[in-house]
Amino acid sequence: MKLGRNMVPLALVGLGTSLILLVVVVVVGIAWYSNPPFGLGDAPPQPIAFPHTVHAGAPEQGGQGIQCEFCHRNVTKGAAATVPAVEQCLFCHQQVTGTTETARVEIAKVKASFENNTPIQWERVHRVPDHVRFVHEAHIRFFTEGETPETQLPVSQVCSVCHGDVAGMTVVAPKPGQSLKMGTCLDCHRQNNIPTDCTVCHQ
Amino acid sequence: MATERIDHKWGMVIDVDRCTGCQACVVACQAENNVPMNTPDRFLERRAYEWIRIERYWEGEFPKVKARFIPILCQHCGNAPCEPVCPVYATYHNDQGLNVQVYNRCVGTRYCINNCPYQVRFFNWWEPQWPNTLQNQLNPDVTVRSRGIMEKCTFCIQRLRRAELALERQEGGRINDQNLAERNLAPACVAACPTSALMFGDQNDPNSKIRPYFEDANTHSERERKTRGYRLLEEMGTGANVIYLKKVEQYPLKQGESHG
Numbered sequence: 035m036k037l038g039r040n041m042v043p044l045a046l047v048g049l050g051t052s053l054i055l056l057v058v059v060v061v062v063g064i065a066w067y068s069n070p071p072f073g074l075g076d077a078p079p080q081p082i083a084f085p086h087t088v089h090a091g092a093p094e095q096g097g098q099g100i101q102c103e104f105c106h107r108n109v110t111k112g113a114a115a116t117v118p119a120v121e122q123c124l125f126c127h128q129q130v131t132g133t134t135e136t137a138r139v140e141i142a143k144v145k146a147s148f149e150n151n152t153p154i155q156w157e158r159v160h161r162v163p164d165h166v167r168f169v170h171e172a173h174i175r176f177f178t179e180g181e182t183p184e185t186q187l188p189v190s191q192v193c194s195v196c197h198g199d200v201a202g203m204t205v206v207a208p209k210p211g212q213s214l215k216m217g218t219c220l221d222c223h224r225q226n227n228i229p230t231d232c233t234v235c236h237q
Numbered sequence: 238m239a240t241e242r243i244d245h246k247w248g249m250v251i252d253v254d255r256c257t258g259c260q261a262c263v264v265a266c267q268a269e270n271n272v273p274m275n276t277p278d279r280f281l282e283r284r285a286y287e288w289i290r291i292e293r294y295w296e297g298e299f300p301k302v303k304a305r306f307i308p309i310l311c312q313h314c315g316n317a318p319c320e321p322v323c324p325v326y327a328t329y330h331n332d333q334g335l336n337v338q339v340y341n342r343c344v345g346t347r348y349c350i351n352n353c354p355y356q357v358r359f360f361n362w363w364e365p366q367w368p369n370t371l372q373n374q375l376n377p378d379v380t381v382r383s384r385g386i387m388e389k390c391t392f393c394i395q396r397l398r399r400a401e402l403a404l405e406r407q408e409g410g411r412i413n414d415q416n417l418a419e420r421n422l423a424p425a426c427v428a429a430c431p432t433s434a435l436m437f438g439d440q441n442d443p444n445s446k447i448r449p450y451f452e453d454a455n456t457h458s459e460r461e462r463k464t465r466g467y468r469l470l471e472e473m474g475t476g477a478n479v480i481y482l483k484k485v486e487q488y489p490l491k492q493g494e495s496h497g
Contacts (some may be wrong), residue, residue, distance in 0.1 A: 231331050
C-alpha cells in the first residue's frame with residue numbers, strides 16, 4: 035500500500051490548518067472579550083503622576099474630597115466630561131507645592147506646563163468608538179434628578195457605575211470587568227426603560 | 238424630570254417657488270455633516286457626495302428660457318425601497334419617521350443605492366479626506382464615514398437629538414417650529430436657506446407649519462389637493478416625508494416657446 039507515504043504530508047496539512055485555526059480563534063477571542071481590543075485593564079502611563087486618591091479621595095483616607103464635577107466641569111453640562119485646563123490646576127497649585135519629593139517634582143511639571151503654554155498630553159483611558167455619541171450630561175441627569183431613590187444618587191456615585199472607584203486609584207485604570215461595549219449600554223437602557231433606537235447613540 | 242420620548246414624526250416641505258438655486262443648503266449640509274469634498278473629476282465619475290443637491294433644468298429656447306431649480310435630498314420614505322433590500326438591517330425606519338442609516342452595521346453591499354429611486358444615497362468608494370485647513374472644521378457630533386459604507390441625509394439627526402436633550406429633557410418642553418428656529422436646531426439646510434424655501438417640522442404637532450401640507454397630501458389624491466403639495470415619484474407609493482410645493486407660474490411660456 036502507498037498510503038503510508040501519503041500520510042506524512044496529510045498530517046502536516048492537518049497540523050498547519052489547525053494551527054492557523056487556533057491563531058484565528060485566539061485573536062478573535064481576545065478582540066471580543068477585551069475592551070478596547072488588546073488592552074483590557076491597561077492603565078496607560080500618564081505624563082504627570084496624578085493621584086486621584088490625593089485629590090478626590092475621602093478626607094478620612096488622606097484625600098481632599100474634591101467632587102468629580104469640580105475638575106471635570108463639563109460633565110454636568112455637555113457631551114464630553116473634559117479634562118481641566120492647566121490653569122485650573124494652578125488655582126490650588128499656585129500655593130500647594132507638595133510635601134514629598136515626588137509630589138514636588140510632579141507639581142513643578144504642572145507649573146512649567148502653565149508657564150510654557152504647553153498643554154499636558156494626558157493619555158485617554160476610557161474610549162468609545164468614533165461612531166458612538168455618548169452624552170455625559172444626560173446620563174448624570176438621569177441618575178441624579180430622578181424620582182426613585184436609585185435615580186437620586188450623588189454625581190460621584192453615578193460616575194463610578196462605569197468608571198469604577200476612580201477616587202481610590204493612584205493611576206486611573208478601567209473598572210475591572212466593566213465593558214464599554216454596546217451590549218452594556220443596551221442592558222442599562224433596557225433596565226431603565228430608555229429608548230434603544232440606533233439613532234440615540236449612533237449619529 | 239422628563240425621560241419619556243415624545244412621539245414625533247419629522248417632515249419637510251420644500252417650496253419650489255421660493256427656491257433660487259443658490260446652493261446655500263448644499264454648502265451648509267456639506268459643512269454640518271462631514272461630507273467629503275467633491276472635485277470636478279468626482280462629478281464626472283458620477284461619484285460626488287451631495288446629501289442635498291440642487292437639480293437644475295432649463296425650460297424653453299433662448300432667449301425665452303427659464304431656469305428651474307429643485308433641491309433633492311433623502312425623502313425619508315414611509316415605505317422606503319432601500320430598507321427591505323438591506324441584508325444586515327443597516328437601514329431601517331425609526332419611530333420618528335426617519336429613514337436611518339446605521340454606519341457600523343453597514344457592510345457595503347450597495348443594494349440600497351440601486352433600489353433608491355431618488356438617487357440620494359452615496360457609497361464611500363474612498364477613505365474620506367480633507368485638506369489640513371479644514372481638519373478643525375469637522376463636526377464632532379457626526380461620524381466620519383469610512384471607506385466601504387453607505388451614507389445619506391439624516392435630517393441632521395445630531396441637531397434633533399440636541400433639540401430633544403435641551404428642549405424636552407432639560408427644560409421639559411416640546412419641540413416646535415418656533416424653538417427649533419430660535420435655537421438653531423433645525424436641519425442645517427433649513428437653517429441656511431435664505432428664502433425659507435425649506436420648512437421643517439413635526440407632522441404630529443397640530444401647530445406646525447408643515448402639518449396642513451401633509452394632511453392635504455395624505456388625504457387627497459394629486460388632482461384634488463387644495464395646496465400645491467406633491468411628492469416626488471408619488472406614483473411609486475414611497476410615502477415620502479418630504480413634500481414639494483409646485484412652482485407658481487406667473488408668466489407661463491406661450492405655446493411653441495417651450496420644449497413642453
